[in-house]
Structures are given as C-alpha cells and as structure tokens.
Amino acid sequence: MSARRQFSLGGCLEVSAAWMLAVLWISPLLYAFWAGFHPPQFATRFELFAPLTFANFAVVWDQAPFVQYFINTFTLVTSILAVQFVLCTLAAYAFARFEFWGKDVAFALVLVQLMIMPEVLIVENYTIMSKLGYVDTIAGIGLPYMASAFGIFLLRQSFKIIPKELDDAARIEGCSLMQILWKVYIPLSRSTYLAYGLVSVSYHWNNFLWPLVITNSVETRPLTVGLAIFGAPESGVDWSLISAATLLSVAPLLIAFLLFQRQFVQSFMHAGIK
Amino acid sequence: MKTNANFMNHVYGWLLLLPAAVFLLAFTHYPTVATLVQSLFSEGTAIRPSVFVGLENYQMLAEDDIFWKVLGNNMWYALGTIPTSIGLAVLMAVWVNRRLPARGLVRMAYFTPTILPMIAVANIWLFFYTPQIGLFDQIGAAVGLPSQNWLGDPDLVLSCLIVMTIWKEAGFFMIFYLAALQSLPEELNEAAYLEGAGRWYVFRRITWPLLMPTTLFVSINAVINSFKMVDHLFILTKGGPNNASSLLLYYIFEVAFSFFDESYAATLTVVLLALLALAAVGQFLFLEKRIHYR
Numbered sequence: 390m391s392a393r394r395q396f397s398l399g400g401c402l403e404v405s406a407a408w409m410l411a412v413l414w415i416s417p418l419l420y421a422f423w424a425g426f427h428p429p430q431f432a433t434r435f436e437l438f439a440p441l442t443f444a445n446f447a448v449v450w451d452q453a454p455f456v457q458y459f460i461n462t463f464t465l466v467t468s469i470l471a472v473q474f475v476l477c478t479l480a481a482y483a484f485a486r487f488e489f490w491g492k493d494v495a496f497a498l499v500l501v502q503l504m505i506m507p508e509v510l511i512v513e514n515y516t517i518m519s520k521l522g523y524v525d526t527i528a529g530i531g532l533p534y535m536a537s538a539f540g541i542f543l544l545r546q547s548f549k550i551i552p553k554e555l556d557d558a559a560r561i562e563g564c565s566l567m568q569i570l571w572k573v574y575i576p577l578s579r580s581t582y583l584a585y586g587l588v589s590v591s592y593h594w595n596n597f598l599w600p601l602v603i604t605n606s607v608e609t610r611p612l613t614v615g616l617a618i619f620g621a622p623e624s625g626v627d628w629s630l631i632s633a634a635t636l637l638s639v640a641p642l643l644i645a646f647l648l649f650q651r652q653f654v655q656s657f658m659h660a661g662i663k
Numbered sequence: 664m665k666t667n668a669n670f671m672n673h674v675y676g677w678l679l680l681l682p683a684a685v686f687l688l689a690f691t692h693y694p695t696v697a698t699l700v701q702s703l704f705s706e707g708t709a710i711r712p713s714v715f716v717g718l719e720n721y722q723m724l725a726e727d728d729i730f731w732k733v734l735g736n737n738m739w740y741a742l743g744t745i746p747t748s749i750g751l752a753v754l755m756a757v758w759v760n761r762r763l764p765a766r767g768l769v770r771m772a773y774f775t776p777t778i779l780p781m782i783a784v785a786n787i788w789l790f791f792y793t794p795q796i797g798l799f800d801q802i803g804a805a806v807g808l809p810s811q812n813w814l815g816d817p818d819l820v821l822s823c824l825i826v827m828t829i830w831k832e833a834g835f836f837m838i839f840y841l842a843a844l845q846s847l848p849e850e851l852n853e854a855a856y857l858e859g860a861g862r863w864y865v866f867r868r869i870t871w872p873l874l875m876p877t878t879l880f881v882s883i884n885a886v887i888n889s890f891k892m893v894d895h896l897f898i899l900t901k902g903g904p905n906n907a908s909s910l911l912l913y914y915i916f917e918v919a920f921s922f923f924d925e926s927y928a929a930t931l932t933v934v935l936l937a938l939l940a941l942a943a944v945g946q947f948l949f950l951e952k953r954i955h956y957r
Contacts, residue, residue: 407758411772414830418775420798421787433796480683489676495684502691504939508891509912512919512928513694513701536686566675595780597894598912602920613782617897620786628790635783646778650771653778657835658842 424632432628445633449619452630454607455637458615465527465600465611466593470586472535477585480536481544482570486556502538511602518603529603530611534593540585547581548574584656594642612638695936701929713926720930730931732906733914736821740910741889743825744832749881751829752836753874757866759837760844770841773834781831785898788827789814792899814900817907824895824908832888836881843877844870886942890935911935 424432425446431439449455483489484496507514514533515524523529551574559569575582597613604610610618616638620631646653702720707713724730759770776784791798792813800810813823847870855865893913896902902909902917909917912935919928 403758404763407755407763407769410755410758411769414834415772415775417784417787417791417830418779420790421783424790432790433801476683476686479679483676483679487672487676487679489673489680492676495680498692499683499687501695502687504887504943505691505695505936506887506891507690509932509935509939510691510694510698512915512925512932513698514690515919516697516925517690517694532686533690536683536690538687541683591778595778595782597780597782597897598916601897602916613780613894616780616786617782620782620789620898631786631790635786639779639783642778643775646775647771650767650774654770654774654838657777658838 421632421635424628425636427629429627429629432632445629446637449630449634449637453615453619453634455612455615455634457607458610458612458638461527461609462594462611462613465530466590468527469531469534469593470589472531473537473540473589474582474586476536477540477544478570478575480541481548482574484541484545485548485574499538499541502536503542507533508598511599514599515602524603525605525609527609530600530609531593533599537589540589543581543585544578547578551577580659583652584659587653587656591642698929698932698936701926702933704926706924706926720926723927724930724934729906729909729914730934733909733911734934736907736909737890737911739821740825740828741886743822744828744889745882745885747825748829748833748836748885749878751833752881753840753871755833755837756840756844760841773837775834776831777835779831781892781894782898784827784831785895788895789899792823814908815904817904820900820904820908824899827895827899828889828892832885836885839877839881840874843874847873883943887939890939890942911938 423435426441426443427439428442428444480499484492510533518524518529518532521529523532555573555577556569559573564572595613596611597617600611601614601617604614607615616634619634703715703717704713705711705716705719755773759766759773763769794800794810794812794815797813799813803810811819814820851869852865855869860868890910891912893910893916896908896910896913900908902913906914911931915928915931915935918924918931
C-alpha cells in the first residue's frame with residue numbers, strides 16, 4: 390500500500406515540490422557564497438565559468454578588525470554559557486527537588502522572563518548598566534542573559550523525570566545535597582545540557598540589538614554589530630565584500646551546524662517540546 | 664528532628680534559587696517596574712529635573728501619529744509572517760517526515776536560515792531587493808517586468824520584510840512540528856487509510872488537531888518574535904521610507920538612543936510589554952479550547 394502511494398503521480402509531484410522548496414530555501418545562502426568567492430564584477434552576473442577568488446575575504450580581513458570581533462563574540466558566548474549553566478542548574482535543582490515557601494510564586498516570576506526578554510527592556514537596562522559602570526563592556530552585554538528562565542525551565546523538566554529512588558540511594562550512601570546534584574542529576578541530564586548549550590550559543594552568537602545598544606568600541610563589539618557597521622552604506626555598497634564579511638561571521642556556526650546537523654536539529658527539537 | 668529537616672528544605676531551596684533570582688530581579692523585574700514608573704515622569708534635563716506628570720506621556724502617545732503607524736506596521740508584520748510561516752512549517756515537516764530521496768539535505772535546506780543571524784540575512788536580502796541590479800529586478804527584467812524600488816516604496820517595503828522573515832522562521836517552526844509528527848502513533852494513520860480516508864482528510868481531521876499543542880507553542884513564539892525581532896531594520900530600511908517599515912521596538916530604540924527621550928521610550932515600552940502579555944494570555948485562552956481532544 391505504501392509502495393503504491395510512493396510511486397503514484399501525486400507522490401512524484403510532492404517530492405518535486407519538496408525539492409523545489411528546498412532549493413528555493415537554500416538559494417539565498419548559495420548566492421552569498423557565489424558573491425563572496427567571485428570577483429566583484431561577477432557579483433550580479435551569473436556565469437558558470439567565472440573565476441574563483443579569495444581576494445574578497447582578504448580585503449574584508451584587512452578593512453575591519455574581525456579578529457577582535459571574533460574574540461569578543463567568543464568570550465561573550467562562552468562566559469554567558471558558563472554562568473547560565475551554573476545559575477540555571479542551581480535554580481532548577483531547587484524547583485525540581487525542594488519544597489520551599491513561595492515556590493509557586495517564585496516559579497511564576499521566573500517564567501515572566503520567557504515573555505519579557507532582555508531585548509524588550511533595552512532602555513531601562515541601559516540605565517542600569519550605566520549606573521553599574523558596565524556600559525561598553527562584554528560583561529554588560531552578558532549580564533541580562535545570565536539567569537535564563539528558559540534554561541531553568543528546561544533543566545527543571547529534565548531533573549523532575551529522574552527517578553526519586555536514585556536521589557534516595559545517593560542520600561543513603563551519604564552524599565550531600567550538592568554531591569547528589571553533581572553525581573546524579575547533572576550526568577543524567579547531559580542531553581538537556583547539550584540542547585540548551587547549542588540553543589544558547591547560537592542565540593548569543595547571533596544576538597544584535599542589545600549588544601548594539603551597550604557597546605561602542607572595537608574592543609567590546611561582537612561580530613553581529615561589527616558586521617552591521619561594515620555593511621553600512623557609508624562604506625560604499627560592494628556586494629562581494631559584504632557577502633564575504635557575512636560568510637566570515639556566520640562561518641563558525643554554519644560549519645558547526647553542517648558537521649553536527651543531527652545534534653543541532655535534535656537539540657532545538659528537544660528544547661522546544663518540553 | 665523532622666521539622667528541622669523540613670525547615671532546612673526551605674532554606675536550601677531559597678539558597679539554590681538565590682543567585683538566579685538576583686539576576687532576574689536586577690535585569691527583568693526591576694527594569695519592568697522601573698519602566699512603568701518612568702513612564703509617569705517627564706524627561707529630566709540639565710536645567711529641568713524629571714517630575715511626576717501622571718498620564719501625560721500616555722496622552723502624548725495617543726496623539727503621536729508615528730506611534731500609531733508603527734503599531735499598525737507591527738500588526739501587519741505579525742499577521743503577514745505568522746500564519747504563512749506556520750503553514751509552511753507544517754508543510755515542510757510533513758514532507759521531511761515522509762520517505763523522500765535525500766531527506767537529510769532537504770531538511771538541512773529548510774533549517775539553515777534558522778542558524779543565521781538576522782543581520783547576515785538582511786545583508787544578503789538587501790542585494791535581492793536592490794533596484795536594477797538586485798536579484799528580484801534581474802528576474803523581473805528577464806520576464807519583462809519593470810524595475811521596482813522594493814525597499815523605497817512605502818506600499819511594498821513591509822511586504823518585503825515579511826517575505827524575508829517567513830524565509831528565516833519557517834524552518835525553525837518546522838522542527839517543532841517534525842518532533843510532534845514523529846511522536847504521533849503510526850497506527851492512527853494506518854487505521855484511517857484502511858478505512859479509505861484520503862490523505863488530506865486524515866491530515867485535517869486527525870493530524871492537525873493532534874498538533875494543536877505544538878501550534879500553541881509555535882504561535883506564542885512567533886508573536887513574541889514579531890515584536891522583538893527588529894535587527895533587519897538596521898540594515899535594510901532604518902524604519903523608512905517615512906516610517907513605513909518601522910516596528911515598535913525599533914521606534915523605542917530611536918526614541919531612546921537617537922532622540923534621547925527616555926521617558927517616552929519607557930511609555931512605548933509599557934505598550935510593548937502589555938502587548939506581549941496580551942498575546943500570551945489571549946492565545947492560551949483561545950487555543951486551549953481546541954487542544955483537549957483526548
């Protein structure tokens with residue numbers, strides 16, 4: 390029966406439609422590759438045997454401090470992830486395994502951040518950062534994101550389905566509360582950490598609005614903000630250079646995605662359906 | 664002894680929560696309340712300190728044509744992006760879920776826009792929308808259509824942003840539907856087909872209702888995104904021409920950091936916060952009625 394469906398005319402049409410949509414969907418990125426790897430005169434002309442070149446990347450590398458931007462983004466993303474893991478793990482442990490006064494209210498207050506994300510509060514958060522002296526620092530970019538409601542929620546779900554018996558067994562063995570967390574809960578939630586980690590890294594690698602607001606120097610600007618400045622029309626629109634710069638900034642994430650496609654898709658899925 | 668252990672539970676619970684709570688209070692709850700408070704005060708200057716003005720800022724907002732324009736834009740942007748990207752996401756998920764030659768490649772093609780930053784996406788699409796030499800005009804010229812000033816035309820610009828956003832988001836929503844489809848019992852479909860039901864009928868009467876929780880989740884995400892995603896405006900249009908493509912959060916950015924009127928920016932932020940709250944509550948109530956199917 391399924392064989393009949395597969396070879397029917399409708400089935401063939403559907404397969405071609407799926408394929409056409411896929412080609413359509415990937416073509417903007419393919420165009421960026423075309424423009425980035427060809428001399429400028431071919432940026433808007435599509436000829437099969439146009440010569441390939443790396444010159445655009447060399448020019449971009451010289452014109453803008455991309456090395457510094459890479460270092461900034463890397464520092465930002467890793468420090469946010471490290472602090473998020475610690476804060477979210479502790480909070481999730483509290484919500485999953487402890488009964489304390491005001492637990493429900495506290496949890497509701499945590500979930501508020503799912504709706505009111507830091508992007509929405511740029512005005513007031515800028516005032517706070519200037520009072521704290523964190524304007525134009527990498528810490529200033531990261532601070533509003535350190536405690537993540539999303540992370541707390543995900544880890545709490547993951548901790549909750551771990552059998553209570555394992556917890557009890559560890560307690561009888563004489564483990565302290567922190568040892569139980571470290572030896573039982575965290576190792577058994579590895580896939581959730583991976584999922585949350587990938588989502589967090591891609592989010593902050595790509596984040597733009599708040600970093601734009603809070604940074605104003607090369608030493609702190611992440612890649613996205615640097616790329617936006619590079620692409621600004623004042624420097625004259627050169628599609629080959631803009632494409633090369635764009636590819637440079639997305640390259641690490643894109644390569645990671647292509648190599649670990651399955652983990653990425655599963656992580657986003659895992660993070661979404663909880 | 665028992666009460667003592669119980670009491671310690673309260674203490675441990677709060678101690679574990681404390682670090683995260685401090686950050687959340689400092690950068691989510693406090694700024695939310697501070698925004699509300701500031702919207703009731705006038706903008707202070709060097710010679711005139713900020714004073715309590717009640718609802719004066721809100722009156723200004725009601726009379727601000729740009730605010731209404733931007734709010735309208737945001738509504739159209741949400742309406743234009745959300746149903747279409749959800750529809751496409753379902754279609755993609757159904758396709759990728761069935762037997763398909765080179766399924767992995769197709770799935771990758773659908774999903775790739777998701778991991779690109781909006782700034783990069785806007786850079787690429789800026790070329791597509793460029794008059795004369797841009798891709799759309801080149802394709803148009805090949806079939807004899809006149810050149811369009813895509814991003815310079817107030818009637819076209821918002822649609823251009825909508826198309827780009829759909830491209831960016833559909834693949835992201837697809838994976839949630841894919842996850843949901845894979846968790847549906849196979850027997851359900853088999854049984855329906857044995858009864859002689861057509862594919863479309865099965866989808867409409869069985870699959871789609873079962874996907875309702877996913878649709879709730881995805882649409883809440885989509886609504887929040889349509890209000891907080893403004894990165895592309897910085898590259899593509901800067902809100903122009905004549906605010907035809909400006910969105911609420913972008914306007915807030917301009918008021919706060921180009922016009923330096925923080926009180927008015929706070930007032931606008933209150934509207935944004937209210938809209939986000941409304942979206943979450945409204946969608947929950949509306950969709951909840953249809954979800955309980957079991």
